[in-house]
Amino acid sequence: MLARRLPGIFPAMSFQESLEVTRIRSVAGLLDEDSGLAVARPFRSPHHHVSLAGLVGGGSGIARPGEVSLAHHGVLFLDEISLYRRDVLEWLRGPLEDGIVRIARSGGVISFPCRFSLIGAMNPCPCGFLGDESRSCSCNGIEITRYRNRLSGPLLDRFDMQVVMTRLTKKELMGPPEGENSEVVRCRVERARAMQATRYSSPVVTNASASRSQLDSRLRLEDAARLELSAAIDALSLSGRGVDRLLRVARTVADLEGNEAITRIDLFNALSFRLLPSGDQVMA
Amino acid sequence: MDPTKTHVAIVGTRRPTWAGIEISQRFACELAEAGFVIVSGLAMGIDASAHLAALKACGRTIAALGCGVDVLYPARNKKLRDEIAAKGTLLSEYPDGTEPATWRFPERNRIVAGLCAGVIVVEGGAKSGALITAKRAVNCNRAVFAVPGSIRNGMAAAPNELIRTSLATLVTEPRHVFEDLAPGVVWEQRFSNKQNGTQPILEQLEQRVLELLDDTPVSTDRLRRDLGERSGAVALALSCLEVRGLALKQPAGYEITGAGARVRRSLVDD
Numbered sequence: 140m141l142a143r144r145l146p147g148i149f150p151a152m153s154f155q156e157s158l159e160v161t162r163i164r165s166v167a168g169l170l171d172e173d174s175g176l177a178v179a180r181p182f183r184s185p186h187h188h189v190s191l192a193g194l195v196g197g198g199s200g201i202a203r204p205g206e207v208s209l210a211h212h213g214v215l216f217l218d219e220i221s222l223y224r225r226d227v228l229e230w231l232r233g234p235l236e237d238g239i240v241r242i243a244r245s246g247g248v249i250s251f252p253c254r255f256s257l258i259g260a261m262n263p264c265p266c267g268f269l270g271d272e273s274r275s276c277s278c279n280g281i282e283i284t285r286y287r288n289r290l291s292g293p294l295l296d297r298f299d300m301q302v303v304m305t306r307l308t309k310k311e312l313m314g315p316p317e318g319e320n321s322e323v324v325r326c327r328v329e330r331a332r333a334m335q336a337t338r339y340s341s342p343v344v345t346n347a348s349a350s351r352s353q354l355d356s357r358l359r360l361e362d363a364a365r366l367e368l369s370a371a372i373d374a375l376s377l378s379g380r381g382v383d384r385l386l387r388v389a390r391t392v393a394d395l396e397g398n399e400a401i402t403r404i405d406l407f408n409a410l411s412f413r414l415l416p417s418g419d420q421v422m423a
Numbered sequence: 424m425d426p427t428k429t430h431v432a433i434v435g436t437r438r439p440t441w442a443g444i445e446i447s448q449r450f451a452c453e454l455a456e457a458g459f460v461i462v463s464g465l466a467m468g469i470d471a472s473a474h475l476a477a478l479k480a481c482g483r484t485i486a487a488l489g490c491g492v493d494v495l496y497p498a499r500n501k502k503l504r505d506e507i508a509a510k511g512t513l514l515s516e517y518p519d520g521t522e523p524a525t526w527r528f529p530e531r532n533r534i535v536a537g538l539c540a541g542v543i544v545v546e547g548g549a550k551s552g553a554l555i556t557a558k559r560a561v562n563c564n565r566a567v568f569a570v571p572g573s574i575r576n577g578m579a580a581a582p583n584e585l586i587r588t589s590l591a592t593l594v595t596e597p598r599h600v601f602e603d604l605a606p607g608v609v610w611e612q613r614f615s616n617k618q619n620g621t622q623p624i625l626e627q628l629e630q631r632v633l634e635l636l637d638d639t640p641v642s643t644d645r646l647r648r649d650l651g652e653r654s655g656a657v658a659l660a661l662s663c664l665e666v667r668g669l670a671l672k673q674p675a676g677y678e679i680t681g682a683g684a685r686v687r688r689s690l691v692d693d
Contacts, residue, residue: 270674
């Protein structure tokens with residue numbers, strides 16, 4: 140349910156984006172005669188039995204766009220991500236990086252765009268109760284390691300944020316919804332996007348897609364944040380890639396808060412989204 | 424008694440908490456630096472971390488195996504096994520090529536107990552093989568030590584039970600073991616790698632979070648409810664503690680580290 144809400148907090152699609160999304164739908168044969176230009180961002184959640192062709196595109200006869208392209212400018216949600224076939228998941232690495240899929244056929248190469256936000260959900264362990272307060276987990280360490288290792292390190296590396304969700308309490312289930320509605324969040328997101336557009340002098344470059352040099356020259360860290368960053372690199376033995384990701388997330392947190400420079404609070408916030416090391420328990 | 428001729432075993436669960444790993448590393452490191460030979464069973468978890476810490480401290484270590492010395496088990500510990508083969512001793516009573524079998528591990532524990540002047544049990548569940556090693560050790564007239572843990576930590580069941588039934592001496596510092604096994608020899612402070620003086624400055628919420636952390640992971644939600652704070656504020660405090668090396672993120676939540684426990688003790692003292 141949380142994932143389904145995500146397209147709702149994205150900024151509205153530009154005319155160009157709407158055109159692209161509509162075009163892909165048309166090629167896939169999903170467009171009815173009376174439906175006009177797509178205005179809502181796509182949300183695709185293929186089942187974990189999805190084939191490689193279903194995800195990537197292809198099929199018999201003329202190659203058709205797959206789920207990754209249907210999610211172009213929107214969200215691709217993989218529920219129970221550890222149940223997907225490993226080769227299918229691994230294949231996502233390329234498109235995530237390039238934003239485009241190429242399908243080679245005897246008649247030539249077809250390419251479809253696929254810039255999407257990937258969301259994956261999985262249990263903390265096979266039985267699902269690791270870290271739960273009301274029931275204890277019945278898995279052993281090797282089972283947990285094996286389960287978490289179904290996502291390879293390189294694939295995990297492409298996720299920017301990880302959030303631990305715990306079971307809702309009775310009060311939360313029965314009471315009125317707490318927190319903001321999507322509309323309020325979307326306004327904040329649009330403001331943050333506007334800040335990024337000014338920063339990179341381009342409406343399409345974001346903190347995530349900016350090049351290293353673009354980011355470095357416009358990052359702006361408060362002194363206190365710089366000190367904490369250097370402590371974090373030591374304490375958490377962050378890699379180069381880890382620092383890069385942390386800074387992009389921190390810059391985005393600061394944008395959402397409306398801060399010109401990244402404060403130490405923004406940095407700590409970004410750190411709390413950091414990924415756990417994959418599989419192998421921190422052993423040795 | 425010559426500490427360099429004293430063997431001490433560090434045994435425990437294959438599925439330790441982070442606290443258990445830190446404790447076994449600390450005992451292995453400081454006792455190896457004091458000259459003791461560290462003996463264990465090359466299993467995953469407590470065993471592996473004890474061997475590893477002993478090697479890191481340039482100490483001596485013996486791995487007693489439940490299979491032939493040429494059989495790679497557990498496969499995950501290959502690197503460690505090779506390092507012990509090069510710098511320490513791999514020991515087995517079985518001929519080459521003997522495959523591991525569940526019934527051989529209790530047999531192997533008998534060798535571990537027999538080799539040592541004392542056995543330290545760090546963490547283990549209620550039915551842990553560490554209990555077998557400890558009982559074997561008692562029967563062979565060896566000293567048995569146990570590092571206690573919170574009763575809410577299932578992995579502290581074995582050491583707590585040994586203490587409860589008076590089979591083991593309660594130890595919280597490597598020095599306690601040293602003084603028992605090498606009476607008359609002075610424990611040099613240099614062995615213990617102490618905290619380097621500076622006390623991190625913590626804000627009020629960070630201190631309160633630190634007080635609630637445990638050796639087993641505590642979920643952010645649980646902390647948020649116990650503290651009555653917004654989840655954002657709690658996550659912030661946890662990140663700060665993590666950067667200071669006082670807390671550790673785990674799949675199930677956050678755990679306190681050894682450094683965190685030291686800081687917490689000093690906060691209570693104030």
